Amino acid sequence: MHSVRALFTAASFMALAEAAKHQLIIGTFSTDFLYTAEYDDTAQTLELVKKTPTNAASSWISLSHDRKNLYGTDWNAEKPSFVSYSVKDASTIDYEVRLEGSSDCTGEKSIFVEASPSPPYAVYGNYFYGNAKCGTVMSVHDNGTLDSIIQGYEYGDGSAVHGVSFSSDSQYLYSADDGGNSLWVHKINQDNGSLEYLSRMTWPQDGADPRHVVSHPAGGYVYTVLEGTSQVAMCMTSELGKLYPMQQIFSLIKDDDQASDFWADEVALSANNKYLWASNRAHNSSRKGYISAIEVNDDGALVKQYFLTETTNSGGYANAVAPSPFDDGLVAITDNSTGFLEVWKMDDDKAGAKVVAHLDIDDAGGCCANAVWYS
Ligand SMILES: *[C@@H]1O[C@H](CO)[C@@H](O)[C@H](O)[C@H]1NC(C)=O
Ligand SMILES: *[C@@H]1O[C@H](CO)[C@@H](O)[C@H](O)[C@H]1NC(C)=O
Ligand SMILES: *[C@@H]1O[C@H](CO)[C@@H](O)[C@H](O)[C@H]1NC(C)=O
Ligand SMILES: *[C@@H]1O[C@H](CO)[C@@H](O)[C@H](O)[C@H]1NC(C)=O
Numbered sequence: 383m384h385s386v387r388a389l390f391t392a393a394s395f396m397a398l399a400e401a402a403k404h405q406l407i408i409g410t411f412s413t414d415f416l417y418t419a420e421y422d423d424t425a426q427t428l429e430l431v432k433k434t435p436t437n438a439a440s441s442w443i444s445l446s447h448d449r450k451n452l453y454g455t456d457w458n459a460e461k462p463s464f465v466s467y468s469v470k471d472a473s474t475i476d477y478e479v480r481l482e483g484s485s486d487c488t489g490e491k492s493i494f495v496e497a498s499p500s501p502p503y504a505v506y507g508n509y510f511y512g513n514a515k516c517g518t519v520m521s522v523h524d525n526g527t528l529d530s531i532i533q534g535y536e537y538g539d540g541s542a543v544h545g546v547s548f549s550s551d552s553q554y555l556y557s558a559d560d561g562g563n564s565l566w567v568h569k570i571n572q573d574n575g576s577l578e579y580l581s582r583m584t585w586p587q588d589g590a591d592p593r594h595v596v597s598h599p600a601g602g603y604v605y606t607v608l609e610g611t612s613q614v615a616m617c618m619t620s621e622l623g624k625l626y627p628m629q630q631i632f633s634l635i636k637d638d639d640q641a642s643d644f645w646a647d648e649v650a651l652s653a654n655n656k657y658l659w660a661s662n663r664a665h666n667s668s669r670k671g672y673i674s675a676i677e678v679n680d681d682g683a684l685v686k687q688y689f690l691t692e693t694t695n696s697g698g699y700a701n702a703v704a705p706s707p708f709d710d711g712l713v714a715i716t717d718n719s720t721g722f723l724e725v726w727k728m729d730d731d732k733a734g735a736k737v738v739a740h741l742d743i744d745d746a747g748g749c750c751a752n753a754v755w756y757s
Contacts, residue, residue, distance in 0.1 A: 402422055402423040402424040402425075403420055403421070403422055403423070403757075404420070404421045404423060404706065404708065404755060404756075404757050405418055405419070405420050405421075405431070405471075405472035405473075405755075405756040405757050406418070406419045406420075406421065406472075406704070406714055406723065406753045406754065406755050406756060407443065407445075407452065407469075407472060407475070407753065407754050407756055408443075408716060408723055408743070408749065408750045408751070408752070408753045408754075409439070409440035409441065409442065409443040409454055409750070409751040409752055409753075410439050410440065410718075410745060410748035410749045410750065410751055411439055411441055411457060411699060411700075411718055411747070411748055411749075411751050412439055412457075412458070412746070412747050412748040413439060413745045413746060413747075413748030413749070414435060414436045414437055414438060414439055414748075415433055415434060415435060415436060415439075415745060415748065415749070416433075416434045416436055416440070416443070416452075416454075416467075416475055417430060417432070417433055417434075417723075417743055417749060417750070418430075418431050418432035418433075418434070418472045418473045418475075418756075419431065419723055419741055419743075419753075420472075421706075421714075421725055421739060423708075423709075423712075426725075426738045426739050427739050428723060428724075428725060428739040428740065428741035429741070430741060430743060431472075431473055432472075432473040434473075434475045436454075436465070436467075436475075436477060437465075437477060437480075438454060438455075438456040438457070438458075438459065438463075438465045438480070439456070439457045439458050439748060439751075440454030440455050440456070440457060440465065440751060441455050441457040441491070441492075441493055441494075441699075441751050441752075442454065442455050442493065442494045442495055442751065442752055443455075443495070443751070443752060443754055444495050444496045444497045444505075444754065445469070445497065445754050445756070446497045446503065446522075446526045447497065447498075447499045447500075447503060448526070449469060449756060450468065450469055450525070450526050451466060451467065451468055451469060451478075451497070451522070451525075451526035451527060452466075452467040452469050452475060452754075453465070453466055453467075453495045453497055453505050453528065454466075454467070454495060455491070455492035455493060455494065455495050455507070456480060456492055457491055457492065457493075457751075458491075459480075459482075459491075459492070461482050461483070462482070462483045462487070462489055462490065462491055462492040462509055463480050463481060463482045463483060463492060464480070464481050464483070464492055464495055464505070464507050464518075464520065464528065465477065465479070465480045465481075465528075466478045466479050466480075466481070466522075466526075466527050466528035468525070468526070468527065469756075471756075472756040472757065478527045478528070479527060479528050481520055481528050481530070481531060483507060483509065483516075483518050483531070483534070484516065484518050484531050484533075484534025485534075486516070486534055487509060487514075487516035487517075487518065487534055488512060488513045488514075488516075489509025489510060489511060489512050489513060489514030489515075489516060489542070490509070490510070490511035490512035490514065491509065491510050491511050491512075491514075492507055492508070492509055493508055493509060493510035493511075493514075493544055494507070494508040494510075494543070494544055494545050494546065495507050495508070496545075496546050496547070496548075498548055498552060498570070498575060499548065499552065500548070500552035501572075502521065502522070502573070502574060502575050503522050503526065503575075504519055504520060504521055504522070504532070504570075504574070504575025504576075505519075505520040505521075505522060505528060506518070506519055506520075506546050506555065507519075507520060508543045508544065508545070508546065508557075509542070509543075510542050510544060510560075510561075511542070514541070514542040514543075514561065515536055515537045515538060515539060515540065515541040515542065515561075515562075516534055516535065516536050516537065517534075517535050517536075517537065517543060517546075517557070517577075518531055518533070518534055518535075519531070519532050519533040519534075519535070519575055519576055519577060520532065521574065521575065532574060532575065532576055533576045533577060535568075535577055535579075537557065537559055537562060537564075537566060537582075538559075538562050538564070538582065539562075540561050540562050541559045541561050541562035541564070542559065542560055542561025542562065543557045543558060543559050543560070543561075543566070544558055544559075544560040544593045544594060544609075545557075545558045545593060545594035545595055546558070546595065547594075547595045547596045547597050547604070548570070548597065549597050549601060549619070550597060550598075550599040550600070550601055551601065552570060552572075553569065553570060553572075554567055554568065554569060554570060554580070554597075554619075554623060555567070555568045555570055555577060556595045556597060556604055556625070557595070558592040558593055558594050558595040558606055558607075559582075559592060560591045560592060560593050560609055561591075562584075563584060563585045563588065563589065563590060563591055563592070563610075564582050564583060564584045564585060564592065565582075565583045565585070565592055565595060565604070565606060565617065565625050566579075566581070566582050566583075567580045567581045567582075567583075567623045567624065567625060568580055569623060580622075580623035580624070581622075581623055581624045581625070583617070583624070583625045583626075583627065585608070585627065586627055587611065589610040589611065590608040590610050590611045590613070590615075591608060591609045591610035591611075592606040592607070592608055592609070592615075593606070593607050593608070593609035593646065593647065593648075594606065594607050594647070594648055594649055595649075596649050596650055596651055596658075597619075598651065598655065598678070598681075598682030599655060599682075600680070600681050600682045601619060601682075602618065602619060602681055602682050602683075603616050603617065603618060603619065603681075603682035603683060603684075604616065604617045604619055604625060605617075605649050605658055605684070606649065607634070607646050607647065607648060607649040607660055607661075608646060609645050609646045609647070610641065610645075611641050611646075612633065612634040612635045612639075612641045612644045612645075612646045612662055613631050613632060613633055613634060613646070614631070614632040614634060614646075614649055614658065614660045614674070614676060614684075615627060615628070615630075615631050615632075616628050616630060616683070616684050630684060632660070632674070632676055632684065632687045633687075633690070634646045634660055634661075634662040634672050634674055634690065635662065635672065635690075636690065643664060643665055643666065643669060644662050644663060644664055644665065644671070644672075645662075645663050645665060646660070646661070646662045646663070647661045647662060647663050647671075647697065647700070647701050647702055647703075648660065648661045648701070648702045648703050650703055650704065650705050650713075651678070651705065652675075652705045652710035652711070652713075653705060653706060653707050653708060653709060653710050654710050655678055655682075656677075656678060656710040657675045657676065657677065657678060657688075657705075657710055657711075657728070658675065658676040658678050658684060659673070659674070659675050659703045659705050659713050660673075660674045660675070660676065660703070661673050661674070661693070661697070661701045661702065661703045661715065662674075662697075662701065663696060663697035663698070663699070663700070663701040664696040664697065665696075666696065667695075667696045667698065667719045668696070669696055670692040670693055670694070670695060670696060671692070671693040671695070671696055671697035671701040672690050672691065672692060672693060673690075673691050673692075673693050673701075673703060673713075673715065673726060673735060674687060674688075674689060674690045674691070675687075675688045675689065675728060675732070675735065676688065688728070688732045688733065688734075689732070689733055689734045689735065691734050691735055693715065693717070694717065694722075694724060694737060694740070695717050695719045695720060695722075696717075696719045697715075697717050697718075697719060698717055698718035698719030698720075699718050699751070700716040700717055700718045700750055700751055700752065701715060701716070701717060702715065702716050702751070702752040702753070703715050704716075704752065704753045704754060704755060706725075706755055707755050707757075709727075710728075711727055711728035711735075712725060712726070712727050712728075712738075713725070713726050713735075714726075714753045714755065716749075716750035716751060716752055716753050717750060718747065718748070718749060718750055718751065720742070721742060721743050721744055721745060721747070721748070721749040721750060722740060722741060722742045722743060722749075722750065723740075723741045723743060723749075723750055723753060724737050724739065724740045724741070725737070725738050725739040726738065
């Protein structure tokens with residue numbers, strides 16, 4: 383009896399210790415590396431465990447549904463391209479292949495990439511700067527490695543899409559068109575992942591510039607971060623594939639700030655969709671950005687903003703929040719003004735959030751673009 387109990391205690395202790403360590407993979411802007419960091423949830427520490435040399439700087443990275451592949455933009459490629467890595471574990475990341483964007487797409491840089499969580503697991507790529515009004519759909523091999531471009535498609539004149547998101551049933555792709563001040567809805571072909579245009583909603587306010595978009599799993603709402611006006615907004619979806627912007631708006635700046643001093647960055651749902659995390663960046667590196675969390679109810683409506691707290695730094699080109707997959711109150715945030723990764727935790731009373739772990743990654747202005755939680 384005694385020994386069984388002792389064994390059980392030891393086993394559950396080990397399970398706990400195991401669960402306390404989580405890995406993140408982080409991309410860079412200007413240097414060709416992927417970084418792997420480990421967050422210890424018990425000790426509340428971040429440690430750099432691996433620096434993987436690559437042949438691309440990825441302004442954005444995205445893990446495949448089974449975490450066996452990682453896709454990245456090739457931010458500094460002469461011709462906008464996307465790269466594909468196989469991932470054995472968070473520290474064993476091997477380059478597989480690079481795909482050049484569709485030839486009729488003349489955007490200057492590949493800016494964003496997102497892997498579909500549903501079969502056939504197509505990968506969607508976006509462009510920015512220059513004539514970036516296009517998007518690319520890429521197929522993958524059975525093992526998840528990027529295979530080929532199956533579709534190049536166009537948005538509108540002046541469009542430059544900075545982020546996309548899938549509806550929870552993977553029927554629709556939502557695109558945040560920063561250059562064209564719009565949100566777009568495409569129908570996803572279930573056989574091969576190709577897209578068919580459904581609707582474009584031009585944002586009611588000029589210069590709002592939707593940058594990233596995320597949809598709630600219940601299907602009724604889509605949220606966007608407005609880079610130009612430093613706000614978080616929500617839209618109602620419709621079965622006809624249309625989006626309707628709602629009145630309710632949450633500010634990512636304080637009353638005496640000016641939106642023109644900022645360029646709001648990211649919105650993302652927490653592990654169990656309890657909170658919508660959002661972040662803002664300051665243009666001037668002597669200013670600070672903001673981090674915020676908004677209450678989300680069960681059907682996906684945004685209820686109230688809990689707090690708007692200054693970040694450690696301006697954020698540079700990043701200040702991208704990545705909610706952890708294991709704790710609604712825990713997020714990672716990246717900064718490339720000096721190069722670091724942080725983990726923030728929401729206060730128990732939800733009136734604010736604090737840095738619980740900080741990791742400087744000094745790589746001469748490259749790090750850190752966005753982070754993905756591997757575990
Ligand atoms: C994945 O499949 C492709 C196509 O068969 C192959 O070229 C590649 O080497 C495979 N990658 C891995 C890691 O097995
Ligand atoms: C994908 O499916 C659509 C609809 O069936 C078809 O029109 C298109 O040609 C397919 N694309 C590829 C690359 O097979
Ligand atoms: C940033 O702010 C500092 C301090 O207010 C100011 O001296 C500097 O000119 C600003 N830089 C830019 C590029 O606006
Ligand atoms: C952050 O990344 C941007 C985009 O590549 C780059 O222009 C900038 O110099 C980087 N920041 C620093 C402080 O190096």
